[in-house]
Every structure is written in C-alpha cells, then in structure tokens.
Amino acid sequence: MALADPTQEDVPPTIWKHGLSAPDAEENDQVGERPQLILQPRGTRDGGPQHFAKSMRQGVRISDLQNAIGSEADALVGLYPDGVARLWGSTPTSQANNEKVRALRGRRVGDDVLFYTGNCFIARATVVRLFTSPVVAEAVWGRDENGSTWSHVMALDDFEEFPQPLPALDILAELEVPRPLRMLTLRSANDYARIAHRLPATRRPTSPDGSGRPQAAATPRMTRPELLTRLETLRTHRGSAGGEPSRHQPLALLWALARVAAGGPRLAPWSDFRSGVGPLLSEYGLPGSKVTPEYPFWHLRGSGLWEVHGVGADADSMPSLGTLNATQPEAGLREDAARLLQDPATRLEALLLLRSRYLHDVDPQALLDRLGLTGYTTAEGIDEDPDDASEDEPMPTGAAPAPERAAGATRRRDVQSSRPVRNSAIVNRVKEIHGSRCQVCRTRLRYNRKPYSEAAHIRGLGKPHHGPDELHNLLCLCANHHVLFDGLEIYIDTEGVVRETHGDQVVGPLQQHPDHPVDETYVEYHRTLCMLNRLPASG
Secondary structure, eight states: OOOOOTTSOOOOOOSSGGGOOGGGHHHHHTTSSOOOEEEEEOOSSTTHHHHHIIIIIIOEEGGGGHHHHGGGHHHHHHHOTTSEEEEEEEOOOOOSSSHHHHHHHHOOTTOEEEEEETTEEEEEEEEEEEEEOHHHHHHHHOOOTTSOOOOEEEEEEEEEEEEEEEEOHHHHHHTTOOSSOOSOEEEOHHHHHHHGGGSOSSOOOBOTTSSOOBOOOOOOOOOHHHHHHHHHTOOOOBSSTTOOBOSHHHHHHHHHHHHHHTTOOSEEEHHHHHHHHHHHHHHHSOTTOOOOTHHHHHHGGGGTSEEEESSOTTOOSOOOHHHHHHHOOEEEEOHHHHHHTTSHHHHHHHHHHHHHHHOTTSOHHHHHHHHTOTTTTSSSOBOSSOOOTTSOOOOOTTOOOOOSOOSSSOOOOOOOOOOOOOOHHHHHHHHHHTTTOOTTTOOOEEETTEEEOEEEESSOSSBTTOOOOSGGGEEEEOHHHHHHHHTTSEEEOTTSEEEETTTOOEEEEOOOBTTBOOOHHHHHHHHHHHHHTOOOOOO
C-alpha cells in the first residue's frame, strides 16, 4: 500500500464564509482576512479513496489516537466536541520552492480546501488547525511499502461532499494551475474570488454517518464584525455614574483568548477558571475591586460570546460558590467565537480592542507576558522551536567562576531550532527593485564594497503572526529601520506615512515603486500590532 500523496490531493471548505458568493467579495473583504484556496489531490490509487473514506467521510476518533497526538490532544478535543476529527495529510518534500512547498508554507487556518480527483472537484472543507506530526500521520494512515508516511496534517471542519462531481479543468485553467492537478497547490483570496461563482453556492449538510440524510438547519455562525462588536459592548458593571467599567469580563475573555491561541480547549472547569482568572483580577482589576471570578464565569453568558455547561438548564440566577465548587461546571467561548479567534488577524484585533477599551492604562507587554501571549511584542514573532544559541549555559552549583581571559577558541554547543524557510528569490527581488535603498530614509548602505539592505516582512513569518513569504509582504529597509520596524517602534499609517509608535511623530513618507505593490492587509496587521504595544499615556 503506497500513500496517496496529498501533493496529489487535498480537501476544501466553503466557497466563501457564510455562503457568500463572488459578487459579495468586496463586502467580505471588510470581514477580515479572506480565505485562500487550497487545491488538494485526493489520489486515485495507492490508497487515496480508502484514506478519504476513513479520515474525511467517516472521520477519525480522537480516542483512537490517544498514544500519538501528544500535545495536540487538547486542541483537537476543543475543535471536535463530538470526538471525531477529520484529518488530511501531506508528505514531506525535498524540493526547495515548488508549488507544494509554497502551499505548505502559505496555507493558514480559515482557508478553504477543494478535494480533487479524476479531473473533478468532489468535496470541500475548512482548515481549523495545521500541525506537523509523522506519529499522528502513521496512526491515521499507516506507512507505505517504502516506509513513508504523511507528516503535514490539516484538521478540517465544515466537510461537504458535492452531490455531483464538479468538472475542474476550466477552473484550473482560470487559476493558471497545470492540468491535471498533481500536487498540493495554493491560490490567493483574490484568485478564489474569481472562481467562487463556479462552486456550489450553498452547503447541503448531511448526517455524520454519510447516509445523505439532511441535518437540521444550523444556527448562523458569528461573523468577525459581530465578534468585535460584542467585545466592544460588554455589559460591564460600573461602580458609580461615569466610573471605569469593571475589568472582570475583559480579563476573563483575555484569559480564554490566550487558551485558544495556545491551542487549548475552549471550555474550562470552574476550578481551572478560578485559578487562572482570579490572579488576573487581583493584578489588573480596578483598584479596590473584589476578586470575584464567579461573576464573569456566569455573567459573560449575556455577551453572546460565552457558554456555561453543567449548572442545569433551568438555572436563571448565578449559582453559589458552594454549588460551583461542588458541581464543577464548565464555561468558555462559544465554538464559533473560538474559531474566529484562531485567525491571527482577528485575534490581534480582539486583543487591541479589549486592551484599548478596558485596560488602556495597563503596560501591554506585561499583560501579554502574564497571559502567555508570546510573540506579540515584535513584528517577527517567534520561531516554532527557538533555541537561543547565544544564551549562557547555567553555571553548575559550587563551580568556580571562569577567569576573565582564557586562551583558545570560545566553547561551542550544538543547538537545534526550527525556523521558517525564506524565499531568497523574492528577498533579492525587493532589494533589486529599490536599488538597496531604504524605503523609509532612502539610505543606501555599503558593506564589503557592495550595496547592503535588508528585506523586512511586514506581517512576520513566526508565531503568532504566520504571515506569508511573498513580495507583497516585504519592505526594503536599512538595518536601523528594520530594527525599528520589527521592534514596533515605527508603523505605516493609512496615508502611507511612516510614524513613530510612541508619540506619533512623522518620520517621512514610505517610498513606493510600481513594481512592488505592498498589500494593505499586511500593513494594517503591523499597524494594529504597534497600537497594541503602544505605551499608556503618562499622567
């Protein structure tokens, strides 16, 4: 049995979120980051149909993966409350920059997947999580006769098989994809918009057993604007007329958001909520306010973002502390709210809104560190498995300090790290377009008698930003302004003017070039990140 290479087939989600068709694309732009389109071969032989039937149509019981999923356990349990996951995988590749490599690097949570086989699209789904685990892949799909297995795993939701296979050749031609589709391929949100009208406009949900019986109509999902509006209009208590709004609900929501960002389960038992939110209320609550985590645990239900389970369907008033301690009900973000917050851009917007509206006088870096929201204090983010080789090794207990000077080369130690692979071609291209002149100050540095400049990603590649490695997401900067840009000390405003983050002083206009259009969505993401980290006004 050879594995069907997902480079030869994968799955897609809905055409547009909430059933929007192509004419609504501009309106959907305002909802936030639009989904990209992942074209995923299913495989016509070597186990492809069997894998599809097992891990997509039927689904995989999470309990069957208990010994394999490890750190992914909580995330998958949170994504699939019924305990059945829909997974699809891709084999590793040794290629440097082919279509599959670019797709693996550029795809993201919220993208839609179209499964392809026999010159037709047969199904679609939505990406709800991406992770790499050969152990999970082997547990789900096994190994082929060569001992190979998949490695890159997509967790999918909103799975739908089309009533009739959809001819794919014309769509592939319009997307400028070689026919037949032979490998995992990614196309942009704009490309997706151009062909969306060719796909079925509405979903036809069927029962999980694949019998084709229609399910009851689903409750409309929360949209991104609705999520942000609900965050902005929390019904918080005020101590007196015109007084500061209580911080209990915002802090509880930040705690829950941090759990989602870390891939944890969205629902938490009362004991975990109390031990997590109680100290936050003590540290960051309004002066003189009582530490009462039971209030947001219960009253956040009125926000439309929160749910509580295990108290009793007829409970109208808040249970006593004794009841909460005895029954240990669970509470957390609604499933659709948690899913929206898995998108990096939506999550960043929510963080800024909660901080600026309810916690405007709090040091943002201290708060983010306290919540465990790492990576938000720089535009670069963090590597997947950072191992700082420059960090000093701890001195053994009782060891004498080393002499200040020692003969010989400096000691070295082996380190391992996982870093995003950058496309050197586009790095060289952005420098060539601008003649290695900084787009902020127009400086053209020289090093070893050659022009020197640096390519800066606007929306960083590392966690939690997960930006794409493409020309529209790059700037050509001198070393100084690269440091300031990544350190969130400068940003680009809506008029294309570079400003200082703390104080808003003008640095100068961003120098543009017709051969290098910059994507405003990435600029907006960086700008929002700078606003999140802006220091509170003194006095």
